[in-house]
Amino acid sequence: MKVGVVVFPGSNCDRDMYHVLKDVFKLDTEYYWHEKSLPKNIDAIVLPGGFSYGDRLRAGVIAAHSPIIKDVQKMAKKGIPILGVCNGFQILVESGLLPGVLLKNESLNFMCEWTNLVVENNNTPFSNQFEIGQKIPIPIANGEGRYYVDDDTLKKLKKKNQIVFRYDEVVNGSSHRIAGVCNEDGNVVGMMPHPERAVESEINPIDNKPSTLIFESLLAKMGVSN
Amino acid sequence: MSLEPQELDELKSKIGRDPTSTELQIVAAEWSEHCSYKSSKRHLKMLPMKGPLVITEKGYDSGVLDVGGGYVVTAHIESHNHPSAVEPYGGAATGVGGVIRDILSAGTRPIAIFDGLRFGDIEKDQQARWLFKNAVTGIADYGNCLGIPTIGGEVEFDQCYENYALVDVAAVGFGKKENLIKNHAKKGDVVVLMGGSTGRDGIGGSQFASDSLESEDRSAVQIPDPFIEKLIIEAVLEARNQKLIHAMKDLGGGGLSCAISETADALEVGIEMDVSKVHTRESDMHPDEIMVSESQERMLIVTTKTKLKKLQDICKKFRIGCSVIGVVKSDNQMHVKKGKKTFANLPTDVVANATLLNLPSKKPAYLENIEKEKKFKPISNYSKTLLKLLGAPNIASKIWVYGQYDHEVGIRTVVKPGRDASVLRLDNGKFLSAKIDGNPKQCYLNPREGAIGCFEEACRNVVCTGAKPIGMLDHLQFGNPKDPEIFWTFLESLKGLTDFAKDFKIPCVGGKVSLYNETPVGPIKPTPLIGVLGLIDKTPLIPQKITDGDCLILVGDTKDEMGGSEYFEYIHKFVGGKCPAVDFKSSKNNMKSVLDSIKKKLLKSAHDCSKGGLAVAVSELCMTNQIGCKVSLEKIPGKKLDVDRLLFSESHSRYLLTVQKKNLKKLEDILKKNKTAFKQIGQFSGDSIVFSKGNKPIIDLRVDKAQKTWVNSLRDLVLHG
Numbered sequence: 001m002k003v004g005v006v007v008f009p010g011s012n013c014d015r016d017m018y019h020v021l022k023d024v025f026k027l028d029t030e031y032y033w034h035e036k037s038l039p040k041n042i043d044a045i046v047l048p049g050g051f052s053y054g055d056r057l058r059a060g061v062i063a064a065h066s067p068i069i070k071d072v073q074k075m076a077k078k079g080i081p082i083l084g085v086c087n088g089f090q091i092l093v094e095s096g097l098l099p100g101v102l103l104k105n106e107s108l109n110f111m112c113e114w115t116n117l118v119v120e121n122n123n124t125p126f127s128n129q130f131e132i133g134q135k136i137p138i139p140i141a142n143g144e145g146r147y148y149v150d151d152d153t154l155k156k157l158k159k160k161n162q163i164v165f166r167y168d169e170v171v172n173g174s175s176h177r178i179a180g181v182c183n184e185d186g187n188v189v190g191m192m193p194h195p196e197r198a199v200e201s202e203i204n205p206i207d208n209k210p211s212t213l214i215f216e217s218l219l220a221k222m223g224v225s226n
Numbered sequence: 227m228s229l230e231p232q233e234l235d236e237l238k239s240k241i242g243r244d245p246t247s248t249e250l251q252i253v254a255a256e257w258s259e260h261c262s263y264k265s266s267k268r269h270l271k272m273l274p275m276k277g278p279l280v281i282t283e284k285g286y287d288s289g290v291l292d293v294g295g296g297y298v299v300t301a302h303i304e305s306h307n308h309p310s311a312v313e314p315y316g317g318a319a320t321g322v323g324g325v326i327r328d329i330l331s332a333g334t335r336p337i338a339i340f341d342g343l344r345f346g347d348i349e350k351d352q353q354a355r356w357l358f359k360n361a362v363t364g365i366a367d368y369g370n371c372l373g374i375p376t377i378g379g380e381v382e383f384d385q386c387y388e389n390y391a392l393v394d395v396a397a398v399g400f401g402k403k404e405n406l407i408k409n410h411a412k413k414g415d416v417v418v419l420m421g422g423s424t425g426r427d428g429i430g431g432s433q434f435a436s437d438s439l440e441s442e443d444r445s446a447v448q449i450p451d452p453f454i455e456k457l458i459i460e461a462v463l464e465a466r467n468q469k470l471i472h473a474m475k476d477l478g479g480g481g482l483s484c485a486i487s488e489t490a491d492a493l494e495v496g497i498e499m500d501v502s503k504v505h506t507r508e509s510d511m512h513p514d515e516i517m518v519s520e521s522q523e524r525m526l527i528v529t530t531k532t533k534l535k536k537l538q539d540i541c542k543k544f545r546i547g548c549s550v551i552g553v554v555k556s557d558n559q560m561h562v563k564k565g566k567k568t569f570a571n572l573p574t575d576v577v578a579n580a581t582l583l584n585l586p587s588k589k590p591a592y593l594e595n596i597e598k599e600k601k602f603k604p605i606s607n608y609s610k611t612l613l614k615l616l617g618a619p620n621i622a623s624k625i626w627v628y629g630q631y632d633h634e635v636g637i638r639t640v641v642k643p644g645r646d647a648s649v650l651r652l653d654n655g656k657f658l659s660a661k662i663d664g665n666p667k668q669c670y671l672n673p674r675e676g677a678i679g680c681f682e683e684a685c686r687n688v689v690c691t692g693a694k695p696i697g698m699l700d701h702l703q704f705g706n707p708k709d710p711e712i713f714w715t716f717l718e719s720l721k722g723l724t725d726f727a728k729d730f731k732i733p734c735v736g737g738k739v740s741l742y743n744e745t746p747v748g749p750i751k752p753t754p755l756i757g758v759l760g761l762i763d764k765t766p767l768i769p770q771k772i773t774d775g776d777c778l779i780l781v782g783d784t785k786d787e788m789g790g791s792e793y794f795e796y797i798h799k800f801v802g803g804k805c806p807a808v809d810f811k812s813s814k815n816n817m818k819s820v821l822d823s824i825k826k827k828l829l830k831s832a833h834d835c836s837k838g839g840l841a842v843a844v845s846e847l848c849m850t851n852q853i854g855c856k857v858s859l860e861k862i863p864g865k866k867l868d869v870d871r872l873l874f875s876e877s878h879s880r881y882l883l884t885v886q887k888k889n890l891k892k893l894e895d896i897l898k899k900n901k902t903a904f905k906q907i908g909q910f911s912g913d914s915i916v917f918s919k920g921n922k923p924i925i926d927l928r929v930d931k932a933q934k935t936w937v938n939s940l941r942d943l944v945l946h947g
Contacts, residue, residue: 009544010456012373016637033543049635051371054453110366110630141632143370197634202651205640205768 001043001222003027006072006088008034008063013049013086013196020196021046025215027224034066044081044125044218045072047088049141049194059102059144060090069095081125081218082188086142089180089190098181098190099157100149106173110143116168117179117193121161124182125221126189129213135168136210138193145192147174147181160184165191228254233581240576248562248569251514253577255480256487259741262580265707266739269717272724277733279696285409285492287328287476288399289735291697293761295654298406300399302328303662303699303757304478305740309447310364310393314357318343318364318393319450320522325397326372327476327525330459333407333466334399337636338650339369340662341379342701342755343627344392348383348619348943357391358383359944364450365395366630371452372459375639376631377648377660381940383619384666390745394701396662396757400652405466409473411493411528417552418534419482420461420541422454422523425507429519454523457544462525470537473528483517483577485526486552487560491578493528498561499552501569513569517562528554590711596671597789599803608873608917609927611797612841615874616849616932617939618796621838626941641768644850646834647687649766657762659693666751667790668876669719672805676790677719677754678726682808682878683836684758685730689817690832690881692767692824693760698727700737700756705749707741715752716741723754729810732758767824769831772851772884776830778908779893782816782880783864784840786871792838793874806877812903813879819902820881826896828889835880841873841917841925843882844908848915849933857908859919864903869924873917884910 003021007014014031022029032038038045052063063069069091076082076097084092092098105111116137119130130136149157154176157163165180180191198204198211229237229250237245237253245253259265276282281290281298288302306321322339329336343361346354358381369376374397427449465471473493477485482504490497501513507521529537534550541548555561560577562570605611615621628643640657641649647661663684669676685695700723705712727734743750788794789803823829835843840862848855859872867875885893890906897904915932917925 010371010453012371012456012635016635019637050373051453051456054371054451054456056453109363110370110632112632112634113629139634141370141634194634197637200637203634203637203640 001027001224002041003029003044003046004032004038004042005029005046005048006032006034006068008052008066010052010054011048011050011087013194017046017048017196020199020215024199025219032068034063034068036068038068038071038075042075042080043222045075047084047091049086049088052087052091060087060094063091064094073097076183076188079185079187081221083126084190085194085196086192089192090144092188092190097188098183099153100147100181102144103146103148104144105146111172112139112141114139115171115193117165118168120163120166121182123161124164124186124189126214126217127164128217128220134210138195138198138211140171140193142192146172147178149175157181164189229257233257236581241572246570248514248517249572251518252483252570252572255483255518256577257580261480261484263739264580264583265585265741268582268584269720272720273734274727275734277731280733280735283406283408285473285475285489287331289697290332290406291735291759292403293652293654293656296403297652297654298334298401298403299658299759300329300332300334301396301697301699301759302736303394303396303701304738305392305394305701305703307392307703307740307743310361310391313447314360314391315364316447316450318361319368320448321393321395322365322368323450323455323522324476324478325395326374326455329397329399330462331474331476332399333405334401335463336374336397336459337400337638338398338660339374339376340396340660340757341365341376342394342662342664343379343381344387344753345383346388346390347385351388353389354383355944355947361391361393362627362630368450368452370632372456373635375633375635377633377639378643379662380664381624381627382664384751386666386751388745388747390750392703392753394755396699398658398660407466407471407474409493411473411495411554413554413556415472415528415530415554416534416550417497417499417554418527418529418537419504419549419551420525420527421458421546422451422521423505423507423547424516424519425521426511426515426519427521429515448520448522451523454546457546458523458525461540461544461546464540465537468536470529470533471527472530475526477524477526479520481518481520487574487577489526490558490560490574494558496555496557496559496561496574497552498555498563501562501564503549503551505547505549513562513564585707585713586710587714587717588710589714596802597804600800602798605870608925612845612925612927613932613935615792615796615838615842616845617935618792619940619943620792621842622940623937624940625937626944640766641691645769646690649691657766659688659691659760659762659766660757661687662755662757663687664753664755665790666753667795668805669754670751671789671802673715673718673752674722675805675807677722678808679806679878680754680756681723681726682813683834684756685817686834686881688758688760689820690767690834691760691762692765692821693762694821695732695758696761697735697759698732698756700734700754701740703740703743703750703753703755705742705744712749719752719754730814767829767832772830772847772853772910774853774911775887776910777885777887777890777906778855778857778910779883779885779904780863780880780907781819781883781897781902781904782812783877783903784862784867784872784875784880785864785877786867787875787877788871791874791876793870808878815900815902816879816881819897819900822900823883823893823896826892828885828893830884830886833882835882836876839874839876845915845932847882847884848929849936852929853910854912854914854916854929855908855910856916856918859917859924861905861907863905869919
């Protein structure tokens with residue numbers, strides 16, 4: 001199984017994500033520079049966090065026009081699992097693959113802290129190993145992480161089961177405390193928190209690492225045993 | 227802001243003619259205090275710079291330590307005081323950028339940032355609040371964008387920084403020893419300027435920083451662009467992997483003037499360059515401006531003609547500027563041209579080596595009576611006093627600051643900020659611990675003991691994680707060195723640091739001197755800032771949750787040393803008294819004892835006892851673990867003292883160890899064996915912080931109440947005044 005980590009100018013969690021996929025979950029992982037095209041035989045795509053184009057204009061908006069996004073959109077249509085984390089989530093939203101927008105946090109500050117997620121949808125390639133309502137301790141690190149949708153869209157998201165993760169408490173003022181959503185087909189998932197920062201016990205003294213299940217869900221989806 | 231008359235005469239006699247205007251600009255930049263260290267250099271040599279782990283190479287801007295397994299750690303410290311005082315956001319941000327490029331210059335990837343921030347009295351002074359808020363945002367926006375975690379630092383407020391700011395940034399890098407850039411150049415090699423374009427920002431910045439801050443010269447402050455810096459980091463490391471870099475230097479103070487002259491001088495070659503080849507932000511820049519512009523995010527690289535194409539391809543991939551601006555010659559001249567016309571042609575050793583000064587020094591008059599103490603009105607309610615201290619800006623939790631810094635990116639951060647020292651995992655299975663510490667209040671009372679205290683405190687902090695100190699960074703910040711009294715305090719601090727470094731065999735791996743730190747009301751207090759790097763071979767001590775029944779051990783004597791304490795200065799508004807002094811022998815003993823007991827896995831946590839004294843240190847343990855503690859004041863090791871001193875003295879070499887009952891005996895055995903002064907002073911339980919003498923409670927403060935004050939007070943102060 002082959003996983004691609006897309007690298008934009010200014011991505012800065014690409015190496016962390018690569019390490020986790022390759023060294024922790026033993027997946028065949030490769031970097032793809034944003035001007036390259038994606039190979040046809042790719043099985044999953046991850047858009048990592050960072051500050052693509054220095055967050056100029058608005059986080060993720062310039063990267064959403066990178067050449068590789070056309071390929072990502074094609075893969076999305078084909079049903080290939082795609083995960084966007086933090087800036088990756090912002091890029092997926094800006095490129096129209098996911099609904100909503102990400103605004104500045106209510107505090108107007110960058111926030112780096114651990115928080116708790118609650119699983120709302122366990123029917124995506126990145127959440128199928130969770131129980132509904134399961135809590136995931138996980139770090140966030142963002143300045144523009146407040147997910148916003150209007151009331152009609154929120155209704156639609158609820159109806160179509162597109163809310164994947166919610167914050168357990170109010171963190172940054174997100175609509176309906178949403179932390180992660182998926183597209184209607186469920187194969188494209190975006191989330192603000194950083195699962196790659198929570199899966200190794202050495203750097204996660206906080207919990208017994210339920211965040212691992214985000215990656216194990218992908219393995220299960222692909223039928224790979226770890 | 228130019229050469230002194232005698233310096234101009236010296237330049238004329240050295241080159242045998244009148245200098246051109248460009249030459250004057252170049253030499254003024256390079257001979258500035260900031261670039262040349264002319265006042266301090268001859269004294270800095272006293273510091274021990276060698277050690278078994280230290281790797282030295284010519285032309286490095288950062289210190290390099292061999293951490294085993296084929297890996298190295300690099301470290302450097304810088305400040306951006308003058309710029310931050312007029313434009314805190316840009317000044318602080320570009321301070322981060324500069325030190326990061328120093329780490330990059332050695333060919334290592336930056337993996338951590340530390341920042342030490344100092345401002346005026348934030349409770350009274352709106353300007354201090356504005357400076358503080360914007361400096362923090364500047365550091366956050368820059369460091370976060372780069373994806374380099376800011377994992378530690380300190381914040382302090384003191385009236386001596388009124389209308390001013392000290393912004394110190396340290397950075398740590400990591401890489402393979404084989405990838406270190408071994409700076410070298412030969413005739414015919416090409417000189418490349420890579421990165422951001424050269425503009426009119428930061429012109430004369432190094433001279434600006436070498437003078438007292440009189441004018442708010444905003445044009446001397448550089449404009450930050452972290453996105454370009456991030457691209458440079460990746461491009462440089464890619465070029466390094468392909469072995470395309472023969473020599474490299476960051477463009478910092480003095481811009482091209484310094485980078486070209488220092489590179490040529492260090493590598494014993496000449497460089498001929500053409501200013502018209504430099505990619506500029508504006509089209510009509512004069513050669514003088516191009517030579518001294520301090521625009522950020524630029525690197526100077528020497529490579530061969532054959533490797534040039536590959537380097538250009540990498541820059542093209544990252545869409546960053548890459549101009550071939552010159553060639554390496556064998557004549558040891560720095561030759562600056564525009565097209566065919568020569569604008570400067572100077573011997574590099576003349577430019578790069580200003581004549582060092584030997585400034586007079588004299589013990590300041592104010593020190594004569596400074597140790598005398600006053601009688602204060604007795605404290606009627608110590609619980610209230612403790613609560614007030616916990617909310618004091620210098621003691622309150624700094625979560626409002628480090629919560630804005632991405633301290634997890636890079637997935638190395640094992641012990642996160644907010645503890646004694648942060649810990650990073652390294653690729654060789656070891657762990658690196660680091661901390662920076664300053665204490666101007668103590669350094670003002672006794673520049674020597676105060677400086678040693680900063681050094682020991684930084685050591686204590688890394689020792690609390692189980693790390694053995696392996697290297698030190700010093701950043702010496704003082705007022706105008708031409709004032710003999712100020713220069714005396716500089717020399718005293720330096721001598722103290724030297725003595726401690728030699729005795730403890732901790733080499734100085736890097737440093738910086740920042741002089742002329744003067745505010746409208748006078749010089750700053752002596753502010754040496756010390757960074758200590760510690761190495762953990764196997765397992766770091768990650769603080770475990772303290773639970774009911776755990777025992778609290780105090781290691782080290784508490785002494786009658788209240789000078790510079792928060793208790794004197796914040797509660798009683800009194801500056802004076804006896805400055806805490808480090809006893810080298812017991813300091814070493816205590817360090818060894820703590821490290822031994824961590825190695826034997828006997829401790830739940832180890833915590834340094836410093837600002838605010840024992841009362842604050844115990845409270846910090848209680849608040850972070852949400853548990854109460856009962857402490858008996860009569861058990862505190864040391865001579866008999868009154869309650870104020872027992873609670874609030876800031877004596878050094880003290881550690882609070884938390885141990886489970888079952889390990890108590892084993893711990894005591896180690897401490898006794900090492901002849902360490904210690905006592906079990908209390909036990910954790912309940913939900914109140916209690917200090918008692920005999921059976922009489924002196925302090926009884928609820929943990930949740932204390933925590934609320936401690937966590938929120940700094941943020942409330944910033945947001946609501």
